[in-house]
Amino acid sequence: MTKKLSFSYSKMGMYKECPQKYKFRYIHMLPEQPKYYFAFGSALHEVMEYVYNPQNAAFPTMEQALAFFKKHWDSTSFDQKGYATMKKEMLGYEEGCRIIRAYYGKHGSSLVHPLSVEMKSTLDMDGLSLISILDRIDYLGEGRVKILDYKTGKTIQREPDQLMMYQKVAESSPAVLNLVQALDPSVTQIKVEQMCFYHLPSLQELSFERSSDKEMYEFWQRVLGVADDIRAGKFEPTPSESKCRWCDYRNICPVFTGKEYDGPSGWGAKNPAPVSAPEQMPKSDEEVLSEKIDRLGEITAEEKKLRQEIVALMNQLGYQRQYATKYQAELKTSKKLTFADRQKVVDFLRKAHLLQKTLVPTQSRIEALLSDSSVDENLKAQLLALGQEEKIEDIEISEAN
């Protein structure tokens, strides 16, 4: 009997990225250098497992979750985690604490035990031994489940193959079925109703619909195709600037050395030749983009704070305009209308036969209605009375002449 191929979504991802890289990692068994973003993600996954552990009757407090995170974080050094310096490791720790505090701020009072957390599953299917970890499974009743995957990177995007792998595993796994049957013995088949990526840094949840039978069939054929290529020993390198620049195996890769890697007895067997730490290498476009977004966010927050401080000082001094060395500031006052009781506004618009005009009564549509010359002035006054007027003060900055 042929041995089953040990397979997972991440193995498939690496093979698709570069078969030669897969060969270094899984055939020659050469470990990659530690990556700080994996260490960071893994630490936060541990915290989520700790918070939602279904074995615990009570949820840990935020202080307990922070203490757990610190203990886990301190169990390895900065270089074991893949950080270039202790300072960068400290920034990672602070970011982790920020995320945990923010998570408790948003969800702390509404935590609910899921069906399972960090469920490790090994499935034997079609000659594969399929290994996967499902971060969190929530039971929705009647055999339906929601799969949630925590993301900790800077950006979040749909990863169709990962979603389909989750669907395949959850709907085929006897372990998931057993858990559901413990709650609901009448269930004979699991159906994945919803799949989500939960982005911990921004606390945003991105939901996806289940894939159709046709999509699942095509996906599984792709999986089996990759598995066949691996069994057939097809490990042709597929170099590209963006992939090779970050690859730990670059210094032993035939694309760069001009010769085949000579196996476990060679110089790179246990420890692939070190490549420069990612922090010292040219930045990828994605990193540059992230840095610019962060920088713009910081500038925007700083600008907002400065504006508020200038407005407060000008009011305090009773100034309408102030000249500085290069620029001048002029105080501008406007009014903002808000409608707190949306239902009252909708009822009024319906009664006044104005609902059709707004289509959806958003703030901007109502404002447009109030400046619409075809609307009766009396109705406008009644509508205006339903809102609250707020004085907005800001400054206009221009070059000093």
Ligand code: SF4
């Ligand atoms: S250096 Fe490039 S071609 Fe070589 S294994 Fe890495 S990604 Fe593949």
